[in-house]
Amino acid sequence: MKLIFWPLFVPTYPSKEVSRLPLQILNVVLASFLKKRAEYRRYWFDFTVGLIIKFVFFLGTLYASPIQTGKEATLKLFGFSLWYLSAHLISKLGNTVIEEAYLGTAEQVLSTKTPPWQVLMGVVIAEIALSSVWVVLFFICAALMIGFSEILSGILSMITEIVVFGGVSLIGMTGIGVFILGLSLRLKQVGAVTEVLL
Secondary structure (H helix, E strand, O other): OEEEOOOOOEEEOOOOHHHHHHHHHHHHHHHHHHHHHHHHHHOHHHHHHHHHHHHHHHHHHHHOOOOOOHHHHHHHHHHHHHHHHHHHHHHHHHHHHHHHHHHOOHHHHHOOOOOHHHHHHHHHHHHHHHHHHHHHHHHHHHHHHHOHHHHHHHHHHOHHHHHHHHHHHHHHHHHHHHHHHHHHHHHOOOHHHHHHHO
């Protein structure tokens, strides 16, 4: 036990905040999942149309040029998946403030005890996890069209590059999304900027 001499003699004890941090982040992620589920239920038609458009675009990337090897197919799939995840991440982060203000919950989010970085981390993790489900579906469709052995051999030959470049790219896209989030806090309208980037 230490005594702090400023401003009063207040005993301090080892903080349990560090041990509660993963639980707090998990709660924020679960809250983000619940919000996303409500958005899917409310706007299911818009979401379905958007997914169909992306699936058509995905098929176009596969059939635009003939695929010769599994490595080439994996490269196309990785590029499309990275674009898909990045687009969702940037648009979600960029529009978070506008959505919360529109729903009337911005004050509630800003006045919670949860630090803003944990709220952002919850939004990012939930968005990547839910978008990854569709990326896996795209990979399965591609494997059915091209062949599982071709896709698997391509993934195994490029696993290091996929992990390194994918991770760095998603971190960079998160930074761009946070930058757009800051612009939306300052300017109150960044829809055009988000659309230009995507």
